[in-house]
Amino acid sequence: MKQHRNVGTVRIVYAQLFAAALLVVSCLAISWLSNRIATAQVYGMTDKLYVVNSFIGAFDRCEKAVYDYRWIESWEDGPARAELVRNNMADMDTYLKEMTRGFTAADGSLYHDSRALQNMLPHYFDFVNSFLTLMEQGDRNEAIAVYYQKENLVTLIRSYSTTFMLDRVQASQAEYSLTQERIDLLWLLQAFICVLALLLVGYFAFSLTNILSPIGKLVEASKAMGRENFDIPDIETNTRNREILQLVDAFNQMKHSANQLINTLMEHNRTLALLHQTEAKVLESQKLAEEAKLQSLRSQINPHFLFNTLNTICRVARLEKAAKTEGLILSLSKVFRHSLRSDTSPTTLADEMSVTREYFKIQQTRFGERMQLDWRISSQCDPEELLVPPFILETMVENAVKHGLEPKPQGGLVRVRIYMKEEILHLIVVDNGCGISPETLEYIHRGEKPPQADHGIGIHNVSRRLKLLGKGNQLRVQSKLGLGTKISMEIPATYREEEP
Incomplete structure (x- = not known):
């Protein structure tokens, strides 16, 4: 029965985790799908407008090339100019096929505009080819006449191309609005899944609280025992989880056993502490003996004896009226007295300056000016x-x-x-x-x-x-x-x- 209960608890936990993970993955998938739809729509609109714009650009370049060709001064440049015109016409034909592909009568104005451009473009190509043939034969006048005959057709092509561009923009806007509605629906679905995920996480947190609350009490009791506080009361819990109840009972038993062991160890430590105190007193006595020995060695050279000796020499110099010698000995005495002080305790700047002057007096006595x-x-x-x-x-x-x-x-x-x-x-x-x-x-x-x-x-x-x-x-x-x-x-x- 106990083993069956353990397996059930684990299955519930894993099921909740799996459901939460599934909801998160669903949110990510919907977000990815929304971005993909929006990106595909933008790219599709851009490609369609680019084809129309490319057709208009190729048409303008073709017209400019034809215009430049009719006033050519050197006939040697004629083949190159004719080749440029034919290349532009090929581009126009390619772009027109691309931009009119797939239209039906249900597409309305786009269909009619594309049909008009498909009907007009072959006639435009005939005029341009006639113009090129006459120019290649050297008949400029006839070529110019053909050039002016196509001007009305050029105006119509420009008008229908512009109208087709505007219709394409309007159609793209309608397609974008429809796509945006789909994306909004996906976002609503994503928000709904996120709410479900939050509810599931809340339920999972509540379930874990019933398990973790007794564990928190065990942790606090363990910290108290780590601070050597074994007088804490036994842990009590209202949880229905059999495993937690067994853990609490085992902890309470362990606490009582550890308390008895700690009391035994504390008594043993007291005995060791007394032993260490005795050893410390012995070491302190040895240290005091060493210091006394060192002090005895230092006292063999008593600084006061040196000061008294220097003062005696100073008085003798005074009696002998050797003022310079007296001043020199006095300076030496001050320098010596200053040198015997501790090198860690601070001194006043005045004392430091004074001993510096006394030292320099001695050096000036030796070296003069x-x-x-x-x-x-x-x-x-x-x-x-x-x-x-x-x-x-x-x-x-x-x-x-x-x-x-x-x-x-x-x-x-x-x-x-x-x-x-x-x-x-x-x-x-x-x-x-x-x-x-x-x-x-x-x-x-x-x-x-x-x-x-x-x-x-x-x-x-x-x-x-x-x-x-x-x-x-x-x-x-x-x-x-x-x-x-x-x-x-x-x-x-x-x-x-x-x-x-």
């Missing part, structure tokens, strides 16, 4: 409030001194320009030193570390740090060997937070 530093700072910039990544300005100036100016015996100038544009802080360092070789510059542009031991390493490191510290940070390098280098840095403007 060979080294010059020029600052150009826009009034829009407040160095005390603006924050920048540390070690960018001093590093670029140091790079300019070490690789640009130091190798030149005459020294040179480093110009630092700072300005703000559209909330982007621009830091530009330009020197007129030796420049960078094209090979090294190519490595820098690719973001790779140059193979040389020193040259370009500082620029590479600053560029890498800027990219790591922010996506908006940019560094560009322009250089020509022997002329100098320009380094442009763009940093989104950030400001120091006001202290409460």
Whole structure:
């Protein structure tokens, strides 16, 4: 009994699908038939009108050829002109047969017009052939007389041809109206079939809803179980479908079995979690021990000891009245203090400028007036409030001194320009030193570390740090060997937070 019920349900579903598909195919077939009828009608009308128009065109060309032939000046062109006239007459005869084919007395004016043209055209051909014969014999006067004798016949042919064209257009319009009525009937039939298809689809959707509604409840219950919620109530349904009822009962049983299994697994996971926590504490203890060991190694070189030593040397220089030595040691102390700070926390632009000046003081003590530093700072910039990544300005100036100016015996100038544009802080360092070789510059542009031991390493490191510290940070390098280098840095403007 159960197997018979399954087969019946499947047959009903397939029957509904087949009926819907049959209706859709019927709609498509009717649409295709309508288009074919309309297209055939249009093509038929066009062909008939084209034949009539071609006949009139051939007649006009024949008349023009005859007219040109009678005033011919060179008799050598006579055969070619006569051949042209005969070709046009052959075309007229062909088109006339085509356009008058199949007419009967029931066709009315079309039949009478076609009969008139069939009767007149042989006489017209006789006149034209007589004209051609006389022209070929060299008797132009007689030929011209024959030419004027056919003029009345030419007028009648033109009149009947025009009338035939108008009658053909009217007949085509009547045929088109009849065809349009047939197409309208086909469209009504197509609309009726579409309505039937919609009704069938609606019935099919209603039938599927009775099956899919319990399945939707099963899906929601499965999602709840996937979220580890096994306390949901059993699924109930009012459907009469035996297969769905069996599926719901099996799902409810599976839920209870899975709930028991999950509870067992959760208890097992709790035990594993405690074990992992113990292992994590052991690893944390090992990590703290390693950090303590590293801190112990660092404390062996205490920065405060170095600062105190430099301050002691500075006081000794002061007691010895060595002001220049005192200033040099003081600058070195500031540079050293700045270099020990973290390279990730931002610093003020003023601090970065200060350590750059202190570094340059040390270099001027070494090289004297060979080294010059020029600052150009826009009034829009407040160095005390603006924050920048540390070690960018001093590093670029140091790079300019070490690789640009130091190798030149005459020294040179480093110009630092700072300005703000559209909330982007621009830091530009330009020197007129030796420049960078094209090979090294190519490595820098690719973001790779140059193979040389020193040259370009500082620029590479600053560029890498800027990219790591922010996506908006940019560094560009322009250089020509022997002329100098320009380094442009763009940093989104950030400001120091006001202290409460």
